[in-house]
Amino acid sequence: MSHPSSWNEEEFAHFAPHPRFGQRPRRTGLNPQTNFFSGVYLHWHSPEDCRVSNTAITAKTDKQRQPTVAVTHYYDVKRLCRDCKRPFLFFAVEQAYWYEELQLPLEADCVRCTDCRSNARELSSIRTEYESLVTQEALSLEESVTLVQHGLRLVEEQIFGKKVLQRLAAQLNQIAEPLQQTSATTYESLRTQMQCLQLADYPNP
Numbered sequence: 169m170s171h172p173s174s175w176n177e178e179e180f181a182h183f184a185p186h187p188r189f190g191q192r193p194r195r196t197g198l199n200p201q202t203n204f205f206s207g208v209y210l211h212w213h214s215p216e217d218c219r220v221s222n223t224a225i226t227a228k229t230d231k232q233r234q235p236t237v238a239v240t241h242y243y244d245v246k247r248l249c250r251d252c253k254r255p256f257l258f259f260a261v262e263q264a265y266w267y268e269e270l271q272l273p274l275e276a277d278c279v280r281c282t283d284c285r286s287n288a289r290e291l292s293s294i295r296t297e298y299e300s301l302v303t304q305e306a307l308s309l310e311e312s313v314t315l316v317q318h319g320l321r322l323v324e325e326q327i328f329g330k331k332v333l334q335r336l337a338a339q340l341n342q343i344a345e346p347l348q349q350t351s352a353t354t355y356e357s358l359r360t361q362m363q364c365l366q367l368a369d370y371p372n373p
């Protein structure tokens with residue numbers, strides 16, 4: 169090896185993989201340390217213990233969105249996912265994309281692995297669709313099924329609680345007959361899922 173590194177590949181074997189960058193750090197050999205006199209400013213959310221050495225890239229400070237103090241280099245940094253608790257890397261190249269292309273403020277930090285981020289996005293779109301269906305007066309059978317499916321998923325994820333579950337049970341009762349005729353298996357699977365959730369204990373109302 170041309171230069172020794174302070175990390176080995178094995179350390180990252182259990183990291184949640186990024187669909188594009190994988191789970192191993194991207195070695196660049198660049199390893200600047202904060203030095204105000206030579207103008208090196210690292211991100212406040214990238215303290216030394218979470219930086220992976222020799223992975224820094226140079227930032228385009230003029231592209232960052234009105235920073236109080238521009239960040240001059242990004243490192244691959246170790247994070248613990250807020251949702252699934254797995255460690256993952258917030259890659260230097262992702263940070264460049266966030267702060268320079270997407271123009272996110274430097275305050276924005278990555279707290280979820282990519283799996284949980286896409287799960288969060290999926291849930292938010294499910295919730296939007298659910299909430300629009302709930303306000304509609306007359307629903308088709310298909311829309312009612314979607315409403316119950318989305319509602320159950322949101323209860324499962326503990327976004328909604330018992331009250332919504334009761335409403336969904338009533339909704340499923342209402343469409344029981346026509347649904348059994350068109351798709352008995354859909355009805356059965358919704359009813360089973362509903363019963364499992366009714367037996368569970370939910371903290372939120």
Ligand SMILES: [Zn+2]
Nearest residue numbers: 249252281284
């Ligand atoms: Zn996660």
